Amino acid sequence: MSETEDHSDDIALAGEYVLHLLNAADRRAVEARLTTDPVLRRLVRDFETQFAPMAEDIPEVVPPAALKARIEARLFDKPRKERRSIWRWILGGTLAIGVLAGALVMAPRLMDMGAPAPAMTATVAAEDGSLVVAARFIRETGMLDIERQAGGALPGRVLELWLIADGAEAPVSLGVLPPDGTAQITVPAALAGQLSGGLLAISDEPPGGSPTGAPTGAVLAAGPVIDA
């Protein structure tokens, strides 16, 4: 297999990124590119995968027993103080404003809506928070209310929403998200029954949506469907 000449810069760059050899500014630049460049993303994933066997040399060391209890307490016990520190951790880091953050954002919105309460909700979020879409399924109407809270489609591209049902092999398209911030998507009855326990994902697709019935572009965001 031959790689083209100007491709070789990106190969070396992806390797340097995986080995953490870049300075902070260059590392951030690569991270920014990774959100939009599937070729670079694949190079990084390949190096991570190919280098991971080196970790076989690293001896296992059992961490102190108290550590597990501490982690579980931080995640699952919710006294006020602890909760605040988890929020600081989530918001302070460069991590996904993921599922937990989504719940926070949505709570007040649910209260000021006169509409029927949603049976299920999901926050479909990119790892870096660059795309956040809240989804609420209203059983009475069979509609999925969509609200884009951050980010959007790339120029000349669209966002397509997918359901990966629990135990399903392949995602099923729920439709292309319109360019406006909010949308209502009718969920066919057969799919509505599969929402619970499933995963919603958003992929980058050409105008009109995936031509193949399966995601063709990068998966930009994902989030589990939570029973309300």
Add this chain to the structure above:
Amino acid sequence: MSGIDDIEEMIVQVSLGNRAAFSSLYDATSAKLFGVCLRVLKDRAEAEETLQDVFLRVWQKASLYRANGYSPMTWLITLARNAAIDRLRARKAPAVDIDEVPDLRDAGPTPEAAAIASSERARLDGCLEELEADRSDAVRRAYLDAESYKALAARYDVPLNTVRTWLRRSLLKLRECLTR
């Protein structure tokens, strides 16, 4: 140790908020991931804090796992290694002189460990062997010990730009060999 499919299933279950699966995943993988953090940080207290962050991230990011195309252990090791190296780089000054750290790798794998080495491992080793010895050594030190260009330049007593050129060329050769 659980099989790889079990770990994958545990991650999927964790993404759905299954606490029992999270507990099982921790039991199955925390010793490996703690080893990775310790290897990079060479400091037990810092490695413990990092491991804690890693598992908080696992809980929160598990829903992204199915979309990212990584195998389960690669994903977990990458999370742990990235968290440990981020922490290492954030230190104001190195806690230890790298030359004072005993080199675990010099001892080489035991015959038992070598015998059970995976086929992916054999392929990687084969490709590393095609590089000059100090260059494959530099790749290993960068991956396993998070040695920077600066540290590697000092270790091999060559200018920083030279070591950078070495590494970049080595990465191209490795990519070529590994995708052959």
